[in-house]
Amino acid sequence: MTETLTGSQILCRVLLEQGVDVLFGYPGGAIMPFYHALPEYPALRHVLVRHEQAAAHAADGYARATGRAGVCVATSGPGATNLVTGIATAHMDSTPVVAITGQVPRAMMGRDAFQETDIIGITQPITKHSVLVDDVDRLAGAVREALAIAVEGRPGPVLVDIPKDVQQAKTEWRDQHAARQPAPRPGGVPGPLADAVRLLAEAERPLIMAGHGIILSGAYEELRALAERTGIPVITTLLGISGFPESHPLHLGMPGMHGEVHVNRAIQQADLILGIGLRFDDRVTGNLAGFARHAKVIHVELDPSEVGKNVAIDVGLVGDARDILRALLDDVAPRDCKAWRAQIADFMRPRQESFREDLSPGAILGAIDRAAEGRCTIVSDVGQHQMWVAKLFPYRRPNTHLTSGGLGTMGFAVPAAMGAALARPDEPVWAISGDGGFQMNMQEIATMVQEGIPVKMAVFNNGYLGMVRQWQQFFHGRRYSATPIWSPDYVRLAEAYGIFGRRVERGDEVGDAVRAAIAHPGPALVEFLIEQEANVFPMIPPGASLSEPIEGEPTEPRLVPA
Amino acid sequence: MSGPRAVTVLIEDHLITLSRAVGLIRRRNLPVHSLAVGPTDAPGVSRLTIMLQSDDATAGRAAQHLQKIIGVRDATAIPAGDAVAREIALVKLRPPPERYAELLDVVQLYHAAVVDESADVVIVELTGSEAFVLSCIRALERFHIVEVARSGAVALESGAAELRMSTQPQLEAGAT
Numbered sequence: 001m002t003e004t005l006t007g008s009q010i011l012c013r014v015l016l017e018q019g020v021d022v023l024f025g026y027p028g029g030a031i032m033p034f035y036h037a038l039p040e041y042p043a044l045r046h047v048l049v050r051h052e053q054a055a056a057h058a059a060d061g062y063a064r065a066t067g068r069a070g071v072c073v074a075t076s077g078p079g080a081t082n083l084v085t086g087i088a089t090a091h092m093d094s095t096p097v098v099a100i101t102g103q104v105p106r107a108m109m110g111r112d113a114f115q116e117t118d119i120i121g122i123t124q125p126i127t128k129h130s131v132l133v134d135d136v137d138r139l140a141g142a143v144r145e146a147l148a149i150a151v152e153g154r155p156g157p158v159l160v161d162i163p164k165d166v167q168q169a170k171t172e173w174r175d176q177h178a179a180r181q182p183a184p185r186p187g188g189v190p191g192p193l194a195d196a197v198r199l200l201a202e203a204e205r206p207l208i209m210a211g212h213g214i215i216l217s218g219a220y221e222e223l224r225a226l227a228e229r230t231g232i233p234v235i236t237t238l239l240g241i242s243g244f245p246e247s248h249p250l251h252l253g254m255p256g257m258h259g260e261v262h263v264n265r266a267i268q269q270a271d272l273i274l275g276i277g278l279r280f281d282d283r284v285t286g287n288l289a290g291f292a293r294h295a296k297v298i299h300v301e302l303d304p305s306e307v308g309k310n311v312a313i314d315v316g317l318v319g320d321a322r323d324i325l326r327a328l329l330d331d332v333a334p335r336d337c338k339a340w341r342a343q344i345a346d347f348m349r350p351r352q353e354s355f356r357e358d359l360s361p362g363a364i365l366g367a368i369d370r371a372a373e374g375r376c377t378i379v380s381d382v383g384q385h386q387m388w389v390a391k392l393f394p395y396r397r398p399n400t401h402l403t404s405g406g407l408g409t410m411g412f413a414v415p416a417a418m419g420a421a422l423a424r425p426d427e428p429v430w431a432i433s434g435d436g437g438f439q440m441n442m443q444e445i446a447t448m449v450q451e452g453i454p455v456k457m458a459v460f461n462n463g464y465l466g467m468v469r470q471w472q473q474f475f476h477g478r479r480y481s482a483t484p485i486w487s488p489d490y491v492r493l494a495e496a497y498g499i500f501g502r503r504v505e506r507g508d509e510v511g512d513a514v515r516a517a518i519a520h521p522g523p524a525l526v527e528f529l530i531e532q533e534a535n536v537f538p539m540i541p542p543g544a545s546l547s548e549p550i551e552g553e554p555t556e557p558r559l560v561p562a
Numbered sequence: 563m564s565g566p567r568a569v570t571v572l573i574e575d576h577l578i579t580l581s582r583a584v585g586l587i588r589r590r591n592l593p594v595h596s597l598a599v600g601p602t603d604a605p606g607v608s609r610l611t612i613m614l615q616s617d618d619a620t621a622g623r624a625a626q627h628l629q630k631i632i633g634v635r636d637a638t639a640i641p642a643g644d645a646v647a648r649e650i651a652l653v654k655l656r657p658p659p660e661r662y663a664e665l666l667d668v669v670q671l672y673h674a675a676v677v678d679e680s681a682d683v684v685i686v687e688l689t690g691s692e693a694f695v696l697s698c699i700r701a702l703e704r705f706h707i708v709e710v711a712r713s714g715a716v717a718l719e720s721g722a723a724e725l726r727m728s729t730q731p732q733l734e735a736g737a738t
């Protein structure tokens with residue numbers, strides 16, 4: 001059957017046809033025709049955010065939690081530019097966000113019209129793909145294409161810019177479902193598999209470093225099976241966390257700048273590193289010249305341009321992590337690496353951290369885990385607390401730790417947790433922020449209230465932009481320039497929004513506050529007044545190698561390496 | 563071996579795709595020696611030739627990055643020594659009348675051609691490797707060069723290698 005529809009109606013139909021069920025957005029002049037059509041499609045839930053940045057992060061959180069594309073919508077000009085940080089965040093972490101932006105009518109384009117920005121140009125280096133739809137007859141195809149491109153292969157953000165008059169234009173519409181399916185991930189297993197198997201059998205001190213690719217390909221079982229078959233210890237990068245059970249005896253922890261000493265020493269002593277779905281980012285490797293000097297490297301990676309980009313490799317296996325791990329499992333012989341693991345155990349050090357009366361990040365995170373009975377998703381912001389959340393929470397289930405890794409975007413946690421909460425209605429989703437990052441997007445509490453999104457928010461309030469303060473303490477002679485940060489009274493803030501609010505000042509209040517927040521049906525905010533000048537240890541100073549950690553309070557201030 | 567490496571790219575004819583390709587080279591901070599773009603025999607597909615002042619590994623990685631752009635049908639780096647690279651230059655001259663005959667000798671020596679002549683100005687067309695073109699331009703300097711337009715190099719890999727284009731267009735026609 002053919003009918004005559006507007007571009008906006010077609011957009012809604014295609015989103016529904018492609019399985020999109022929620023949009024995060026904000027209206028404005030150039031996207032009004034779309035918002036005019038939207039009420040005709042009640043199956044498309046629209047979440048009105050309070051700032052478009054939050055729409056992009058929420059779509060990202062939704063995408064990370066589901067593996068499906070998360071969709072955000074904004075008007076032209078300032079609406080579109082407000083999306084930029086969220087799009088860049090998604091791009092750096094390879095997550096499938098589709099951004100739909102209104103654009104000024106075609107006849108006005110190129111004339112610096114009111115609220116005209118070249119959003120395609122602005123986002124070009126931070127999108128996987130983008131398209132200006134300048135003909136209503138191409139709209140359906142372009143939207144299907146965008147949703148498919150975002151998720152296929154190595155995922156990434158796609159932007160669709162639609163001039164207002166294209167949204168209004170009418171055309172014949174024929175129901176034709178799902179013309180464009182995402183291309184399957186490249187199947188099959190590349191050549192040098194035998195070399196990898198041989199290296200894995202010969203190595204005396206092998207390590208597995210697992211990244212985001214484990215989560216993107218869902219290779220949890222395979223990773224675990226390979227580790228258990230070979231006894232090779234597993235390191236998980238910031239975005240690989242929860243890809244391998246935290247408490248597994250073979251799990252070592254997180255590597256890199258704030259990795260534990262034994263993890264980084266294991267890397268430095270290893271004679272073989274099997275890197276799976278990671279890009280050997282500088283926060284992971286430290287100074288490249290001093291990274292894992294004794295190790296051969298096998299790199300399993302979907303994106304061939306990542307293989308050998310940062311670290312010289314001996315064997316590159318290009319393809320989906322799950323397929324390649326399965327193929328390795330067919331050929332790898334059992335072994336156990338006992339001596340090597342004993343050696344690593346000898347590297348372990350007690351953690352150097354001073355917190356008041358048990359009001360430590362570890363105690364807070366433990367309480368959250370217990371109160372949630374092991375079923376919750378943690379979304380962290382950026383800073384010191386992010387490192388504590390990465391290292392101290394006992395992740396049990398795959399993909400339960402979401403954070404902005406590559407871009408390190410403060411303000412990510414609260415809106416991303418909204419997306420994750422809509423994707424996972426059956427478990428508490430906690431947004432854990434510092435007092436700095438929380439104040440970057442706390443306006444979204446209003447969104448949660450209006451839309452009934454029950455995000456549980458924890459603010460680790462130390463009165464500072466803590467991570468920057470730590471760098472100032474270590475490398476800038478304790479000059480705390482622009483890092484002390486004032487906060488409003490969060491309990492009264494919660495009250496003003498009409499949500500649950502609680503302040504925790506002592507260790508013995510933690511458990512009760514967390515349980516009450518979870519038990520409360522709606523959004524909830526718990527502020528933890530933590531030690532003001534605690535530091536994240538250990539720390540590899542920027543520019544140093546993994547062999548040069550700062551393990552405790554420095555006695556003398558260091559100066560930043562120029 | 564130093565000297566520029568050729569990266570050749572088959573690219574769909576949309577400015578956004580070209581912009582992405584060039585933007586990628588800029589963002590990765592790759593040292594561009596020259597860029598040339600022109601149509602191919604396949605409708606809707608252009609060939610972009612990027613000469614990079616780099617080693618083979620860097621050029622190879624550039625090709626891998628380019629390959630990921632939606633709308634790039636194929637991209638390859640030609641290893642040093644395997645590239646046949648040629649460029650064209652148009653040289654506008656204002657030769658002193660008494661040296662016109664001498665100019666024609668130089669033009670002949672370089673297998674160049676006079677392609678335009680007006681009252682006191684001529685345009686010479688020359689083709690060859692970059693080194694050849696540069697040496698020819700140097701030889702023409704004494705005839706008072708007014709302006710030079712160079713195309714930047716296009717390159718093919720010697721032997722049977724070819725860019726193999728995925729047959730499916732990746733972008734809808736008319737996308738910008």
Ligand SMILES: Cc1ncc(C[n+]2csc(CCOP(=O)(O)OP(=O)(O)O)c2C)c(N)n1
Nearest residue numbers: 383384385408410434435436437465466467
């Ligand atoms: C949008 C943004 N601006 C600035 C920074 C730089 N930065 C990184 S960590 C940090 C401090 C974060 O402070 P807070 O949110 O209070 O968390 P804490 O480190 O105290 O846990 C800053 C400013 C950033 N990562 N993102």
